Amino acid sequence: MIAILILISPLIIALIANIYGSMYGIRFATNLLMWIALAESLNTISGYTGRLHFGHVMFFGVGAYVAGLLSLHLGIPWYVSVLFAPLTASIVALVIGYPTLRLHGAYFAIATWAFSEMLKQLSLNIEFLGKGYGIPLRIIVSDREVLYSMAMIAMVAVGINLIIERSRIGRALSAIRDNELVASSIGINTSQYKIFAYVMSSIPASLAGAVYVFWLQYIYGGDLFAGIKTDTMFMMLLLGGMGNYIGPLIGAVLFSGIYELLWSYIGEQLYLVLLGIFIMFIVVFMPYGISGLLGVKSVSIRYLLLSLSPRELRERIHVSQ
C-alpha cells in the first residue's frame, strides 16, 4: 500500500501543482520532480550497489545533449527525441561501466568524476556542442507538458528502485555492496548485476536531462555537466537515507523545500556554505538519514563506505583469522 502511494506520489505532486499552483508553483513542482528522479536514479547505483558515483551528472548531460541536438538538427518532435536520450545514455553506461565498475571505492569515485569533467571540458570547447556560450533551442514546450513529463520520469525512477528492491536483483546487489568477494563465491555474477544497476541508473537521469533541456530552451554544457548537480543528488541521498526507494524521495522533497525557502533570503553562496557544514554534520552524527530515523530499513553510509579495495579486504580477512 505504502509502496503504491510512494510510486504515484510524483503524479499527485504534479496534479496538485497543476490544479492549485500558480506559474511559480508549477515551476517549483517541476524542479522538485526532476530532483526526485535524479536522486532516485543515483540511489540505484550508489545506494544498492555501494559504488560512489561522483560523475552521475554525465548521464543527465548526455541525455540533454542527445535530445536537444536531435530536435534542433533533424526537426524531430521533442517528445520523440526525449526517448533517444535513455537509449544513448544506456550505451554510454554500458561502454564506460564495463571497465570502470571493476574499480573499488575511491578509485571508482575519482574515475567517474574525471570522466564527467572530461565531457564537460569537451562540451565547453567544441563548436558543435555550444562551446562556452550555448545553443538556443526555440522549440516551444508548455510548462504543463514539462511538469507531467517530469512526473512520469520520477515515477519511472521510483518504479525501477521499487522493482529492484523487491526482487532477486536487489538482494544480489545488496550482497555485492556488503561483500563482493562472498557474493561472487555464492554464485552471483557480480559484474553483470553491477552493469545492470549502472544502466538502470542512467535511464531516469538521462530522461530528466532531456526534458530539462526543453524546459530551459538552452543547451549549455557548463550547466548540464555542472558538478554541483551531482553534489546536490548526494546531499539528497545522504539526507533521506540510501539503499531504499523512500529515502531519496524524502531527501529530494526536504532538500528542494529548504532550498526554496532559504536561497532567496540568504543568497546562493551562503546557502551552499551552510549545506557543506550540514553534510559534515550528517556524516558524523546521522549516518542513516531521515528514513533511518523513521525506521525504514536503510543502509548506513558508514557501512556502505566500508566497500573496501581487494587489498584492504585481504588484510581484514587476515586480521580476523
Place this chain on the structure above:
Amino acid sequence: MELLVQALIDGLTLGLIYSLAALGLSLAFGIMHIINVAHGDLMILGAFMIYWLFYLIGGSGSILTLLALSLGVSTFLGLIGYGFQRCVVNRVIERAPLLSLLLFFGLMLILPNLMIILWGPYARTLIMPELSYTIDLLVVKLSLNRLITLIISVTTIIILMIWVYRTKTGIAIRATAQNREGAIICGVDIKHIYSLVLAVAFFLAGFSGLLLNLNFSFTPVQGVIYTLLTFLIVVLGGMGYPPGTIVSGLLIGLLQAFISTFLGTTFVYAFIFLILYLTLLLRPKGILGRGM
C-alpha cells in the same frame, strides 16, 4: 629551438608547482587513505589569502614580504588542518576510511562559496613590478617569477623529503602507513600523526597558493580543476608513494606545456582528465608501479 627550450622551462615550472601541490594529497592518501577532494580549493584559498594580505599591508613590498606572508598563511591553514583532523575526521576514519571522502566533499562545497562571499567571484592576478625582470640565458629569457618558483618549490620538496625519510617523526609517519596496529604497539600516537599529516597536507596546499600567485591568475571556482590535476598526478605516480608523485608531477607539467605550446590550449584539460580516467583503469598502481 627557442620555443622548445621555453616550453621545457614552462613545463618544469608547472611540473614543480603541481608536484608540490600533489605531495600534500599523496601524503594524506598514503598514510590515512583520505581522499581530500577539497585540495584544489585549499590551494586557491591559500592563494586568495596571500593576495588579500599582500594588498592589505599596502600592496608593495619585496619578495621576502610575500614569502613571509605565505608562510604565515600556510601555517594558519596547517593549524586548521590539524584541528579538522583531530576534531572531525578522526571521529569517522576509524570506522570507515572512505567516509572521510564525504567530509572533504562538504569542505569542497564550503570553500569556493566562502571565497566568493569574502572576495567576490573575479579573477585575481598579483602585480609586482620586480617579478617581470628577465634574465638572459643563452637562448631564452627566464623571468624572475619562474626562477623564484623553481627555487621555492625545489627547496620545499627537498625539506619535505628529508622530513619524511630522515627524521624520527617521518619514521613514525611511514610506520603508521605500513602497519597501523604495529605503530600503536610501538608507542606511536597515531591520532597525533594523522593530524600532523593533514596539517602538512593543508600547509602544502596553502604554500602552493604562493606559486599560483607568482605565475597565474586565479578565480574562486577554479579549485575543481586543480583538485583533479593533483589527483591525476598522485594516481599516475602511484598512490601513497611521494617520489612517484614528484616524477609524475614533472611529467604532467611538461606534457601540458608542450601541448599548450605546440597544439593549442583548447583540449588540454579534456585530455588530462582522459589520462586520469585511463590511468585508473589500466595502471591503478601508477606508471612506476610502486603505488598501493
